[in-house]
Amino acid sequence: MGERPNLAATEIAAAVRAGERRAADVVDEHLAVIRERDGEIHAFLTLMDEHARSAAEGIDRRVAAGEDPGPLAGVPVALKDNLCTRGVPTTCSSRILEHWRPPYDATVVSRLVAAGAVPIGKTNLDEFAMGSSTENSAFGPTRNPHDTGRVPGGSSGGSAAAVAAGFAPLGLGSDTGGSIRQPAGLCGVVGVKPTYGMVSRYGLVAFASSLDQIGPLAPTVADAAALLEVIAGHDPLDSTSIPGPAPALRASLDQGVDGLRVGVITELLGEGIAPDVRARVEAAADALAAAGAKVEEASVPAVGFGLSAYYLIAPAEASSNLARYDGVRYGLRVEAPTTGAMNVATRTAGFGPEVKRRIMMGSFVLSSGYYDAYYGKAQKVRTLIIRDFAAAYETFDLLVCPTTPTTAFPLGAKVSDPLAMYLSDVCTIPSNLSGDPAISVPFGRGDDGLPVGVQVLAPALGEAPMFRAAAVLEHAMAGAAGEGPSR
Amino acid sequence: MGAMGGRISRDDVAYVAGLARLELSEDELELFTGQLAAVLDHAADVEALDTEGVVPTAHPLPLVNVLRDDVVRPGLDRDEILGAAPAVEEQRFRVPPVLGELP
Incomplete structure (x- = not known):
């Protein structure tokens, strides 16, 4: 991995604001790295090189004029292609939106700019x-x-790989069942799913609206915190946005975990979790204890049913959200003699197999006669998961578990077995169902030499102590490796 | 199918594909029936949980009736919106006949 323009996002921003580095140079350096290696990685679907250069020149002019362009001045950011960018293709990796250019920016994009x-x-x-x-x-x-030869994880695999490869110091992803944290874990970067409602979903193409949340991918905990501070906070354009300002995270980042009560979730350390991953989680628990936290086993019984509830709830919401792709207002249209036939022809040609599977699963569990048995039951299980987390947080401030059951698996290993693929989200899904925040921090490597992520979970709006614990783990790894945090 | 008894059938999948406005080939029907059945079989483990009297959760936030001030704000640009449409006529989205076949 070596030759990258290897400064942290916050260091780049400080240098640009001080006039010591030009934002245009920062952008060019990153574009050079992308051109050199993205043919092999394929993190990007669309490069915004012209936009980026012109934006960077604007920032340099503002610095020269004595203005402050902001806390992330000149920092390149990789955006998952389900975040709307005005005039720039936003495909969701789907044929049905292949040529779509949104008429507006997502709130997170406006805030970044x-x-x-x-x-x-x-x-x-x-x-x-x-x-x-x-x-x-x-x-x-x-x-x-x-x-x-291995997958980057997903669904935000492009942003995670971009950050891991040094293509961009920061990335944004979206996390519905682990889609930020799981690829962060497999690519060895930091990934955060904030509290549901902390970051506006305006301009995030909807998958499962009660679960979706945008969040940062970054090489370090401090950079992830800096990015979250910029994108969080109330947005009147998202009715599920939590009232109130963005949390201050960096100010308390180095305050440690002395005296915090940390529970290691026993239900997520047993069957199905690889021994080398389990060993890293235990090492993380030891590191937190060494830093003064009171670490014990915690039981959250219903999390074992999270996967089942999720794969009933998320497809149900998806089947409703994806009904909008009908070939009428935007996106692909496959012509046919009637509107009904055009809808069917467009959707049949435009959606790939996994999307079709989930739409059908969702339509099935919502259909007359099955609604109570499947969707209704799953919603009650969601309540039980929320209750069990609440009970655990009466005893603990934070919880710890693996991010993924294994390290990155080979390409093609699970494509023909959807259930096996779904099982890789078993540790991340519960936080989406509860709406609580979670962070994945790189914490060493598995027996195969690939990165292992450890998750820290907190109750709703508990981002500040969660980031502190993540910083302690990062520091412990840096100490163990005798070097800075792996970027 | 009782609670989560019997398996999802090929006919169920074909019916649901119609509801979802998707057309599946014979091979896809076969494949998806098996794959959906496997996921539903796994999901049947929630039957073991006692949810008697448990209130369902549709959403993690207790927000209801979120209102904003009733003030005029700029909307999206009409030409830009229509420019993204597959077919447009007289500043409207143009679609094929909704009922029946072409005259």
Whole structure:
């Protein structure tokens, strides 16, 4: 992995604001790295090189004029291609939106630009964010920068790979069942799913609206915190946005975990979790204890049923959300003699197999006669998961578990077995069902030498202590390796 | 199919594909029936949980009736919106006949 323009996002921003580096040079350096290696990785679907250069020159002019372009001045950001960018293709990795250019920017994009960040390109994902390997893309898979024979995880695999490969210091993803944290874990970067409602979903193409949340991917915990501070906070354009300002995270980042009560979720350390992953989670628990946290086993019994509830609830919401792709107002149209036939021809040609499977699963569990048995039951299980987390948080401030059951798996290993693919989200899904925040931090490597992620979970709006614990783990790894945090 | 008894059948999948406005080939019907059945079989483990009297959760936030001030704001640009449409006539989205076949 070596030769990258290897400064942290916050260091780049400080240098640009001080006039010590030109934003245009920062962008050019990153574009050079992308051109050199993205043919192999395929993290990007669309490069915004012209936009990025012109935005960077604007930032340099503002610095020269004595203005402050903002906390992320000149920092390139890789955007998952389900985040709307005005006039720039936003495909969701789907044929049905292949040529669509949104008429507006997502709120997170506007906020990034207002903070001086520079969108540098749109990254690959599983079609409509449905998948765990970025292989369900109509435009070909992304490869893991640590081993190009392996998947980067998904669905935000393009953004995770872009950050891991040094194509961009920061990335944005979306997380419906683990789609930020799982690829972060498999690519060895930090990934955050904030509290549901903390980050506006305006301009995020909807998959499962009660679960979707946008969040950061970054090489370090501090950079992830800086990015979240910029994108979080109430947005009147999203009715599910939590009232209130963005949390201050960086100010308390180095305050440690002394005295915090941390529970290791026993239900997510047993069957199905690889021994080398389990060993890293235990090492993380030891590191937190060494830093003064009170670490014990925690039981959250219903999390074991999260996967089942999720694969009933998420497809149900998806089947409703994806009904809008009808060939009428935007996107693909396959002509046919009547509107009904045109709808069918368009959807049949435009959606890939995983999207079709989920739409059908959702339509089935919502259909007359099955609604109570499947969707209704799953919603009650969701309540039980929320209750069990609430009970655990009476005893603990934070919880710890693996991000993924294994390290990155080979391309093609799970494509023909959807259930096996779904099982790779078993540790991340519960946080989406509860709406609580979670962060994945790289914490060493598995027996195969590939990155292992450890998750820290917190109750709703508990981002500040969650980031502190993540920083302690990052620091422990840096100490163990005798070097800075792996970028 | 009782609670989550019997398996999803090929006919169920064909019926659902119609509801979802998707056309499946014979091979796809076969493949998807098996794959959906496997996922539903796995999901049947939730039957073991006692959910008697448990209130269903549709959404993680307790927000209801989120309102904003009733003030005029700029909307999206009409030409830009229509420019993204597959077919347009007289500043409207143009579609094939909704009922029946072409005259």
